[in-house]
Amino acid sequence: MSLWDAVVGQEDVVAVLAEAVRNRGAMTHAWLITGPPGSGRSVAARVFAAALQAPDDVDGTSHDAQTALAGTHADVTVVRTEKSIINIDETRSLVSLAQRAPSQGRWRVIIVEDADRMTERTSNVLLKAIEEPPPRTVWLLCAPSPLDVATTIRSRCRSLNLQVPPARAVADLLVRRDGVDPDLALECALAAQSHIGMAKRLATHPDVRAYRARVLAIPGSIRGVGDAVLLAGDLVETATEQSKAATTERDAEEKVALLRGMGAVEGAALPPTLRAQLRQLEDDQKRRARRALIDVLDRAMIDLLSFYRDVLVVQLGSDVELVNTAAAGSIRAMAASSTPEQSVRRMHAIGETRTRLDGNVAPLLAMEAMTVALRPQG
Amino acid sequence: MPPARRRPAAGLSALDLDQVILAPLVLVRGGEGLLVDRAVSHLQALASERDPNVEVTRLEAAAYESGQLDMVASPSLFGENRHIVVSGVESATDAFIEDGLAYVARLSPELDDVTVVLRHEKGVRGKKLLDAIAAAGLPVVACEPIKRDADKVAFAAAEFRKAGRRVSGPAVQALVEAVGSDLRELGAACTQLIADTTSAITPDVVQRYYGGRVEATGFKVADTAIEGRGGQAVTLLRHALSTGVDPVLLVAALASKLRVLAKVAAMRGRGASAPTDLGLAPWQIDRARRELDGWSPEGLARAITAVATADAEVKGAGRDAEFAVERAVLRVAQARGER
Numbered sequence: 001m002s003l004w005d006a007v008v009g010q011e012d013v014v015a016v017l018a019e020a021v022r023n024r025g026a027m028t029h030a031w032l033i034t035g036p037p038g039s040g041r042s043v044a045a046r047v048f049a050a051a052l053q054a055p056d057d058v059d060g061t062s063h064d065a066q067t068a069l070a071g072t073h074a075d076v077t078v079v080r081t082e083k084s085i086i087n088i089d090e091t092r093s094l095v096s097l098a099q100r101a102p103s104q105g106r107w108r109v110i111i112v113e114d115a116d117r118m119t120e121r122t123s124n125v126l127l128k129a130i131e132e133p134p135p136r137t138v139w140l141l142c143a144p145s146p147l148d149v150a151t152t153i154r155s156r157c158r159s160l161n162l163q164v165p166p167a168r169a170v171a172d173l174l175v176r177r178d179g180v181d182p183d184l185a186l187e188c189a190l191a192a193q194s195h196i197g198m199a200k201r202l203a204t205h206p207d208v209r210a211y212r213a214r215v216l217a218i219p220g221s222i223r224g225v226g227d228a229v230l231l232a233g234d235l236v237e238t239a240t241e242q243s244k245a246a247t248t249e250r251d252a253e254e255k256v257a258l259l260r261g262m263g264a265v266e267g268a269a270l271p272p273t274l275r276a277q278l279r280q281l282e283d284d285q286k287r288r289a290r291r292a293l294i295d296v297l298d299r300a301m302i303d304l305l306s307f308y309r310d311v312l313v314v315q316l317g318s319d320v321e322l323v324n325t326a327a328a329g330s331i332r333a334m335a336a337s338s339t340p341e342q343s344v345r346r347m348h349a350i351g352e353t354r355t356r357l358d359g360n361v362a363p364l365l366a367m368e369a370m371t372v373a374l375r376p377q378g
Numbered sequence: 379m380p381p382a383r384r385r386p387a388a389g390l391s392a393l394d395l396d397q398v399i400l401a402p403l404v405l406v407r408g409g410e411g412l413l414v415d416r417a418v419s420h421l422q423a424l425a426s427e428r429d430p431n432v433e434v435t436r437l438e439a440a441a442y443e444s445g446q447l448d449m450v451a452s453p454s455l456f457g458e459n460r461h462i463v464v465s466g467v468e469s470a471t472d473a474f475i476e477d478g479l480a481y482v483a484r485l486s487p488e489l490d491d492v493t494v495v496l497r498h499e500k501g502v503r504g505k506k507l508l509d510a511i512a513a514a515g516l517p518v519v520a521c522e523p524i525k526r527d528a529d530k531v532a533f534a535a536a537e538f539r540k541a542g543r544r545v546s547g548p549a550v551q552a553l554v555e556a557v558g559s560d561l562r563e564l565g566a567a568c569t570q571l572i573a574d575t576t577s578a579i580t581p582d583v584v585q586r587y588y589g590g591r592v593e594a595t596g597f598k599v600a601d602t603a604i605e606g607r608g609g610q611a612v613t614l615l616r617h618a619l620s621t622g623v624d625p626v627l628l629v630a631a632l633a634s635k636l637r638v639l640a641k642v643a644a645m646r647g648r649g650a651s652a653p654t655d656l657g658l659a660p661w662q663i664d665r666a667r668r669e670l671d672g673w674s675p676e677g678l679a680r681a682i683t684a685v686a687t688a689d690a691e692v693k694g695a696g697r698d699a700e701f702a703v704e705r706a707v708l709r710v711a712q713a714r715g716e717r
Contacts, residue, residue, distance in 0.1 A: 224644070224675050225640055225643065225644075225675040225676075225678045225679045225682070226640050226641065226642075226643040226644020226645070226646075226675070227644055228640075228679075229637060229640035229641055229644065229682070230640075230641060230644050230656075233637075233641075355690075356686070356689075356690045356695075359690055359693055359694055359695055360693045360694070361686065361689045361690050361693060362630065362633065362689060364633075364637075365629075365630075365633045365682075365685065365686050365689055366686055366689070366690075368633075368637065368640075368682055368686065369682055369683050369685075369686030369687075372679045372682050372683060373683065375679065377679075
């Protein structure tokens with residue numbers, strides 16, 4: 001199995017990257033890898049980094065390739081964030097890092113996984129470093145679309161656009177790599193709309209599948225405004241629980257580790273000089289929790305969008321495949337009881353809610369406005 | 379012959395200062411600054427009435443050093459009375475609590491030549507000392523914050539009565555609406571009205587002095603909007619904005635009111651009576667039931683949509699946050715009664 005097989009359904013991009021590894025003349029100092037969520041941007045970046053560190057290792061089994069893939073190679077730096085934006089201070093350290101020669105590999109690779117999460121001020125810090133890095137440094141920036149990064153950054157990079165991989169290719173990957181049952185793999189690949197990571201989560205976690213089913217049941221169960229508000233409350237509550245489950249334990253561990261690191265006595269009052277650091281940690285944790293909540297809600301809204309997309313497909317009688325094959329029954333019922341105009345209007349409302357959440361609107365209020373817009377109306 | 383011993387009951391209210399009499403040690407406790415100030419100065423007045431030459435000492439418990447209390451309470455050369463006011467007991471040093479406990483323990487119940495007043499404004503710091511004072515049967519004057527409007531009205535009415543002035547009910551009501559958010563301010567307003575006017579105090583008088591002022595909170599704005607009184611809601615809103623209420627909070631207040639209405643409407647629609655499921659208090663539900671009159675589901679939907687739009691605009695999607703809230707308030711008021 002070749003190293004490049006992990007990049008699914010992207011033959012063109014793989015050809016360009018493989019050529020860059022082989023041929024020094026085809027190499028560039030900065031790449032901007034774009035593509036819709038789940039198309040494998042960061043996987044592509046990591047595989048490219050592995051290939052650069054171990055060009056002769058076709059299978060990717062060598063130590064260099066494996067560590068590069070895992071993001072632990074000494075010359076491969078992976079920048080990602082669990083907060084909503086990448087901090088300017090985190091970015092400044094990259095500038096000096098970029099000037100250092102690789103310590104063991106052939107290249108110093110800096111992968112910025114969420115380049116779209118840099119504000120303009122933050123990305124300005126990187127302008128010089130990206131424009132003219134030392135000869136053996138290469139930047140790999142990942143973002144959903146070229147428009148998501150500042151123009152000045154975009155113009156300094158070579159752009160590579162990933163396609164949405166076909167659902168069958170994703171299903172094949174799940175069957176081959178994770179040993180998922182082929183029927184389930186296809187259903188999940190379709191439901192995740194070829195988002196590879198999401199498809200894997202759906203296929204391997206029954207509770208994630210159950211949550212998705214619950215989200216898809218929402219459109220059918222809204223009968224009036226009151227229901228809508230109650231359902232929105234439920235939705236936000238479950239999302240909060242999910243994001244808490246993911247973070248609470250870690251928060252506590254981090255706090256204990258920090259206190260121990262600072263030499264604070266357990267159970268005793270924290271000396272005032274150390275409180276600022278604890279507060280810093282708690283602020284970071286709060287930001288992370290918020291991002292986790294927004295991510296869960298956003299996922300739910302994408303699922304809802306796919307539901308109404310299917311409804312519209314049925315209403316317009318077009319012969320494309322449904323995304324939600326498991327919910328075909330309720331999709332047909334919804335299609336029969338509403339008009340295409342309503343479906344489009346509802347999809348628009350969901351899209352607007354996503355924008356609003358991005359703009360920091362109170363999640364509960366935003367979801368209420370959305371479920372209210374989804375209610376049956378004349 | 380020592381004066382007849384009167385042991386006042388513990389737990390006096392600062393609202394009735396006639397009950398508050400001098401004792402070897404009085405604890406004035408509570409967060410309402412005005413009442414605490416009044417009780418403390420009332421006690422000081424009593425002390426100087428008893429002995430015009432009384433020596434008044436003020437101590438700050440937060441900066442107290444061991445032994446200070448005994449030093450100021452020890453007999454004086456000329457034998458005059460001593461009145462000691464200790465403020466900031468809520469942030470007292472450990473030394474003060476220790477000395478205070480010892481002092482309370484050896485205190486004789488008879489009124490002596492030393493009187494001590496302790497001010498404790500918030501929290502439970504020094505609980506041991508507070509408990510010891512209560513256990514010793516020493517008077518504790520409670521100065522709890524006055525929060526409900528009805529209590530504020532009673533307070534203002536009592537102010538006027540004490541000054542021997544007649545005042546009409548609507549006038550007191552109007553005064554509390556105008557300057558009621560802070561009791562100190564309300565007290566000052568009463569004093570000013572008593573000093574500046576001569577005849578009975580009517581709503582007209584209050585209007586003349588405080589007519590331009592309205593204290594508006596986010597919830598007051600939201601309540602008025604939900605009752606469908608758009609014009610009044612906008613007036614309140616402008617007052618709220620100009621006294622520094624954040625637009626984000628105003629929108630949040632509107633949203634939470636509408637949320638309760640919608641939840642209660644859903645409950646009514648189902649005919650179920652399980653208010654515990656909704657996470658609402660019974661009074662919230664009663665109130666929402668009354669407010670739901672005149673609201674149709676369509677109207678609620680429109681109001682919620684308008685508020686969500688306003689929240690986005692307030693947080694950067696619109697150009698003018700204040701305009702966004704104002705429009706939301708108007709839309710909510712209009713949505714009531716729509717079919």
